[in-house]
Amino acid sequence: MTYELAIERLMDAPVGAVWRAFADHLGECWCPRPWRAEIVAQELRPGGRSAMVMHGPDGEKMPQEGVYLEVVPDRRVVFTDAFASGWVPQGPFMVGFLELTPEGERTRYRAGARHWTAEACDQHKAMGFEAGWGAVAAQCEEVARRLAESGT
Template sequence: MADLHELKISRLIDAPREAVWRAFTDHLAEWWCPRPWTVEIVEQDLRPGGRSAMIMRGPNGEESPQDGVYLEVIPLERIVFTDAFTHGWEPAGPFIVGILDFADEDGQTRYTGTARHWTAEAMQQHEAMGFTEGWGKVAEQLEEVARRIA
């Protein structure tokens, strides 16, 4: 298999998979960014080809708009998204293909987040931006929400 330039985290979340899935589908704004950052969900059309648009905001007034599309959605199992396209399949400057997997494991949920990059340089840049710490913190926040709504 070709080098996919992947970064990956995996966490065992102490909540049933249905609650973790609902945390994504219904409560995304509560956990998607590491605090103190926040996110405003502009659109979440959770289907293949559907738009994913949000604005991440930092504590010092930073704004980072994110626009992309969902490539694959398998309820309770997998969500694949990319910023390589915006709504209407308009090409954009690609950074990642994100893959979120949800699986049952001993009454809990195995959550795996994968970021695939077009180049080794983009992967290294993402790693230097704090991928492991950031995506790990987000997984902790996801667990908080999933446990609350379970």
């Protein structure tokens, strides 16, 4: 059984701009405001390192470390916190994914997390998965629209 939480949005930006928002501007997108993400490493390739520190408004720091499992530019990213760089096992919480599907000049954005246990899935849901990942999607769309409008 897959213990999955997911959100889906139709974004008013082309898929290339949404991809660039994730690939090149992750620090602007990843944490629901007023939190912010400091990107330490973003090696967008299978086996590449993903590391960041999320900073809260009251000085909180939440480091995250993982690896990318699959990267298909403009379409899909799969990542996990089950490993640190170099395939070093660590306490797993989830396998995350981002899927982008072009729909004309818009993008179907689907993002989510799969968990090893029902308890971990319930914990993630209770942490505010839907609101948090929904805020991330909205911030990603803001950046993607800005990129599309500027032509970059």
